[in-house]
Amino acid sequence: MAEFVDLETQDGVRMPWNVFPGSKQESINYVVPVSAIYTPLKHFPDMPILPYSPLRCRTCRSILNSFSVVDFIAKIWICPFCFQRNHFPPHYNSISEENLPAELFPQYTTIEYKAEASTKPVSPPVFLFVVDTCLIEEELGCLKIGLAQAIALVPENSLVGLITFGTYVNVHELGFGQISKSYVFQGGKEVTKDQILESMGFFSKKAKPSSGVIAGVRDGLSSESIGRFLLPASECEFALNLVLEELQKDQWSVPADRRATRCTSTALNVATGLLGVCVPGSGARIMAFIGGPSTEGLGAIVSKNLSEPIRSHKDLDKDSAPLYHKAVKFYEGLSKQLVNQGHVLDVFACALDQVGLAELKVAVERTGGLVVLAESFGHSVFKDSLKRIFQSSEYDLGLSFK
Ligand SMILES: [Zn+2]
Known part of the structure; x- marks a missing residue:
């Protein structure tokens, strides 16, 4: 037994067996399967x-x-x-x-x-916050507090950006100055990288290169144009807090028999495109804060009509959830794009209702992101998890952003 504990102390690996089965029959006879639990980022003092x-x-x-x-x-x-x-x-x-x-x-x-x-100079970490605004006031208030704390905790040199979404997707131009300004995308339409380049004024001061891939400072974008959306944390804290303070729940009224128009997938699509355009190949995370089911865009999991119930576990099991495959296909495409760019998707899903993680999880898993599930943005599971991502002490995740 001592040996077993010693091995875990040395390598962070725990296995039910210390030898592999010698034959197929032996392996079939094993009641406990051959498996391993590995602790990544385990702290070894020596x-x-x-x-x-x-x-x-x-x-x-x-x-x-x-x-x-x-x-x-x-x-x-x-x-x-x-x-x-x-x-x-x-x-x-x-x-x-x-x-x-x-x-x-x-x-x-x-x-x-x-x-x-x-x-080579080390590029700073990038955090792009993607925030759901189809929330009740109380939830939005809790989320704002959590975000303000997170912004205070991110390393000073890291770049920070903000996207909010509901019926539409708003990309906030944090570098604009004293007043808040944002670019708006329709919630129901997929947005390509080219559309982002065109519509967000990346070439307003400088002609667009006629050929080749346009992405990042190395491939045709000026650092000023990128700096409009992704700013060093030390410079944008004021602007970001201003936007958060003014942030209101989605302005479009929702009739009593309808669900809110929440375009989660389009917001993540825009976020991925923006990072792909601005910082391809450097360490960036999209941190999505979601408070309910996606009802608009390619990743919608349920219609807006409240008389149609959200797919249940049984529906998924019987493969009778009508929007499931379309949404999964969308998120598989998104995960490929994220992996190619080298970027991570984290999801903080805080709602009593479902948010559609079954469809979305492929993009989190394939990019090595993390998921936090809680019933409310005011719950300690959400608040403490968010803090532990950025802090680095003995009991935190040790993600080494610094
Ligand atoms: Zn080899």
Whole structure:
């Protein structure tokens, strides 16, 4: 038993078995399946840190480790994942059974590498808040407080942007100055990156390049035009708080027999497009705060007519939810776009009603995002979770934004 705990302390891995089944029959006979629980970002007080970059497998990019088979005479290591034979680079020439590099020490199964400082400047983290406004006043008030706290906690150098949505999608131009200004998109229509470039004035001062991909500072956009929507946290706190203070629930009245027009998918579509245009390939998260079911756009999960009930677990199980497949298809497309751009989607779903996570989750899972579910934006589950994402102390997530 001690060994079991020791292993978890050393590697953050817990497994029900310490050997793999030797045959198919053995594996069928196992009552408890072969499985592993891994704790990412686990804190190891005595973590060995190697002052160089790891060696990578030519084929699968996994790294040289103490489980690799090494041929010391031919100076070759065999990747344990794909069995590719890799040559050691010249600076590993002196390796032998007695002279091992630290990553091959049998006890060094979990180590950190501290790569040499790269010459490229590190791009700051980006947080794009996407906020549902189809909420009752009380909920909106709680959400505003949570957001204001989050804005105070984000690292000062990080870039921050704000999109609000309801019947329409509003992209707020935080860099505009003393008054608030926003660009409005229809809730029911998909928006492409080109439409974002065209309609949000990215080329008002400068001619649009006639060919090639236009994205980010490297590929044709000026940093001033990007800075209108994504600002350093230290500069936009005032503007952002001003917008939040003035933020009201969606202005379009909802008849008693209808659901609010909530275009969640279009808002996420615009957010993804905006990040793709402004900061492709750099660390950015869309943080979506959703307070009810999506009823408009390609990711709608239910019609606006209240007489039609929201799909239940049974409907999903029997595959009889009419809008399910269309919505999932939309979010699969969105997740591909996010993955290509290297961006993450987080969802904070706080409502007593369903918000459509079954449809949306593919985009969160594939981008490595996180989901927080609570019954209200005033609930401590929401408030504490949001704080722990940004803080870094022993019990927080340690997402290392700083
Ligand atoms: Zn490999």
